[in-house]
Amino acid sequence: MTALNSILKGRQSQPHLLIEVLHDVQDLYGYLPEEAMSAVAQELGVPLMEVYRVACFYKAFSLKPRGKHVFTVCTGTACHVRGAKLLIDQVKGQLNIEPGETTEDGLVTIENVNCVGACALGPVVIQNGAYCHHMTPGKLRKAIDKSRGKKKKEERAHA
Amino acid sequence: MQQYVTLKIDDARVQAIKGASVLDAAMASGICIPHLCYVPVLKDSGACRLCIVEVVNDGRTKITASCTLNAEDGMVIRSNTERIRKLRKNIAELLVAQAPNSRAVQDIAVRCGVKEVRYPFRNDNCIQCGRCVRYCTEYSKANALGFVGRGKNRHVEFALGFRRDFCKKCGFCTEYCPMSVTPCGGSMKSGEGRLCGNCESQTATADKFTGVCVRCELGRGFGCVRQTYV
Ligand code: SF4
Ligand code: SF4
Numbered sequence: 001m002t003a004l005n006s007i008l009k010g011r012q013s014q015p016h017l018l019i020e021v022l023h024d025v026q027d028l029y030g031y032l033p034e035e036a037m038s039a040v041a042q043e044l045g046v047p048l049m050e051v052y053r054v055a056c057f058y059k060a061f062s063l064k065p066r067g068k069h070v071f072t073v074c075t076g077t078a079c080h081v082r083g084a085k086l087l088i089d090q091v092k093g094q095l096n097i098e099p100g101e102t103t104e105d106g107l108v109t110i111e112n113v114n115c116v117g118a119c120a121l122g123p124v125v126i127q128n129g130a131y132c133h134h135m136t137p138g139k140l141r142k143a144i145d146k147s148r149g150k151k152k153k154e155e156r157a158h159a
Numbered sequence: 160m161q162q163y164v165t166l167k168i169d170d171a172r173v174q175a176i177k178g179a180s181v182l183d184a185a186m187a188s189g190i191c192i193p194h195l196c197y198v199p200v201l202k203d204s205g206a207c208r209l210c211i212v213e214v215v216n217d218g219r220t221k222i223t224a225s226c227t228l229n230a231e232d233g234m235v236i237r238s239n240t241e242r243i244r245k246l247r248k249n250i251a252e253l254l255v256a257q258a259p260n261s262r263a264v265q266d267i268a269v270r271c272g273v274k275e276v277r278y279p280f281r282n283d284n285c286i287q288c289g290r291c292v293r294y295c296t297e298y299s300k301a302n303a304l305g306f307v308g309r310g311k312n313r314h315v316e317f318a319l320g321f322r323r324d325f326c327k328k329c330g331f332c333t334e335y336c337p338m339s340v341t342p343c344g345g346s347m348k349s350g351e352g353r354l355c356g357n358c359e360s361q362t363a364t365a366d367k368f369t370g371v372c373v374r375c376e377l378g379r380g381f382g383c384v385r386q387t388y389v
C-alpha cells in the first residue's frame with residue numbers, strides 16, 4: 001500500500017484530481033482494486049459512489065484484474081465498417097472468451113472500446129498500449145498466438 | 160422580501176415566487192402538469208420528460224420540461240395543447256413499456272391518455288427517474304446509490320455493487336421509487352399490451368376538465384405533489 005500512498009501524497013482533499021489519481025492506480029495495479037478505490041475516496045474526499053461511477057464510466061479503467069497481454073479491439077463506427085466484428089469473432093473463436101474477459105490462464109484480456117481516434121488506420125487493435133493498424137483476423141490470431149506462445153516456451157524452459 | 164413573477168399558464172395569469180420552476184407555479188395554482196421524477200424536496204433533474212410544456216416566445220413555440228424551466232416574468236406557457244398531449248402520451252407509453260409492472264407508471268400513463276402500449280415491453284423495473292439516487296444523495300446524504308454505466312447499460316447500483324455500511328437504511332430510495340407501489344389486481348401483466356379498464360373512467364373525467372387537477376385517485380400512485388400536500 002505504500003505505492004498507493006505515494007500516489008495519493010499531496011493530493012488529499014482535492015476531488016478534481018480523481019481521474020488523474022485513478023489513472024495512476026490503474027497503472028500501478030493494472031486494475032482498480034476495491035481497497036484502493038476506498039482509499040482514494042477517503043483521501044480525496046469523494047464519495048465512494050462517485051469513485052465507482054467514474055471507474056465504471058471510462059473504458060480506460062478496469063475493475064477486474066487484467067491479463068498479462070491486453071488486446072483492445074476498437075469497435076467504433078469507422079472500425080466497425082472496416083470489419084471490427086470479424087476481429088471480435090476471431091477472438092471469441094480462438095480464446096473462447098467474450099470482450100471484457102480474461103483467459104483462464106490470466107494471459108490474455110480482450111477488451112473493446114468505441115473509437116480510439118485513429119479511424120483512418122482502422123480497424124485498430126491496441127496491444128498492450130501499442131497501436132496496430134489495419135488489423136485482419138489473421139494478423140490478430142498470430143499476435144494472440146505469439147503472446148500466448150511465449151508462455152509455452154517459458155514453461156518448456158522451466159520444465 | 161419575497162419577489163414574485165407573473166406568467167401565463169394555459170391562459171391563466173399565475174404568480175410564482177422568483178426562482179420557482181414553471182411546474183411549481185402551475186401546481187401551486189391548481190394546474191396539473193403530469194410529472195413523475197419531480198419531488199418537491201429534491202433538485203429537479205428532468206429525467207422523465209412527462210412534464211413537457213410549450214413555451215411561446217415571439218409567436219414561436221418551444222417544447223421543454225417544465226420542472227427544469229425557471230418561471231420568468233411575462234412567460235407564456237401552454238401545458239395542454241393537442242401537440243403536448245400527443246407527445247406526453249407517447250412519452251408515457253414508452254415509460255410503461257420500460258416498466259410495465261409498475262402501478263405508479265401505469266396510473267400516470269392512464270392520466271396521460273394511454274390506453275394501449277404500442278412498444279415492446281422491456282420489463283426493466285426501473286425507468287431511471289433518479290428519485291432513489293437523488294433521495295440518497297441530497298436528502299439522506301448517504302451517497303450509497305448512484306447511476307452506473309453508459310447508454311443502454313446505465314442502471315442504479317450500490318457503490319461497488321452491494322449495500323455498504325454508509326447506507327443509512329432510511330428506506331427513502333424504495334419508498335419513493337415508482338416501482339414500489341403495490342400493483343393493483345387489474346394491472347397489466349407482462350406480455351399484455353393493454354392497460355386495465357378500471358382506470359379509464361377516471362381518465363374520462365380528467366379529460367373533461369382539461370388542465371385542472373381533479374384529485375384523481377391515480378395521482379396517489381405516483382405521489383402527485385398535490386395529493387401529498389392535501
Ligand atoms: S436506504 Fe440506504 S441506499 Fe436507500 S436512500 Fe437510504 S441511505 Fe440511500
Ligand atoms: S430504481 Fe426506482 S426510483 Fe430509482 S431510478 Fe429506477 S425507477 Fe427511479
Ligand code: FES
Nearest residue numbers: 074076079116118
Ligand atoms: S472507430 Fe476505431 S479508431 Fe475510430
Ligand code: FES
Nearest residue numbers: 196205207208226
Ligand atoms: S417531472 Fe419534469 S422531467 Fe420528470
